[in-house]
Amino acid sequence: MGKAQKYVLLGDATYPLQDWILKPYQEDENLTQRQLQFNYRLKRAHSVIENAFLRLKARWQILLKCDDCSLELLPTLVLACCILHNVCEAHDNPFNEEWLEGTEPTELPKPCQPAPAAMEDVRAEQVRELMCQYFETCGEG
Numbered sequence: 001m002g003k004a005q006k007y008v009l010l011g012d013a014t015y016p017l018q019d020w021i022l023k024p025y026q027e028d029e030n031l032t033q034r035q036l037q038f039n040y041r042l043k044r045a046h047s048v049i050e051n052a053f054l055r056l057k058a059r060w061q062i063l064l065k066c067d068d069c070s071l072e073l074l075p076t077l078v079l080a081c082c083i084l085h086n087v088c089e090a091h092d093n094p095f096n097e098e099w100l101e102g103t104e105p106t107e108l109p110k111p112c113q114p115a116p117a118a119m120e121d122v123r124a125e126q127v128r129e130l131m132c133q134y135f136e137t138c139g140e141g
Contacts, residue, residue: 010046016115017124038132056085058099
């Protein structure tokens with residue numbers, strides 16, 4: 001795209017648009033086809049991430065009940081599970097679908113209202129627009 005970009009997190013409409021948080025365009029009848037495509041792709045990426053975390057929690061169910069370890073140990077425990085999970089996935093270690101039975105996706109509490117416009121970063125719109133252009137030029141996928 002001719003402009004170096006740093007990593008971004010994906011958020012939903014309730015998060016403020018920041019240059020490090022990508023969120024969809026607000027859904028209304030005025031969205032362009034390109035903006036609709038951006039929202040669609042962002043939702044697809046978000047679902048891939050949700051599925052990855054679901055598989056991580058299913059494989060390493062200790063992550064479902066981390067309340068029995070100290071807060072100091074928690075980051076190391078999560079990191080170890082992520083590393084081991086990625087090793088298993090990279091080596092096509094079989095994933096047992098039955099593991100998913102104990103890991104029903106839970107909705108964590110989120111804000112109900114979108115973040116106030118004052119919290120949004122004006123530079124972030126440039127980042128979102130660059131991503132929007134990129135999605136338009138890279139074809140279907």
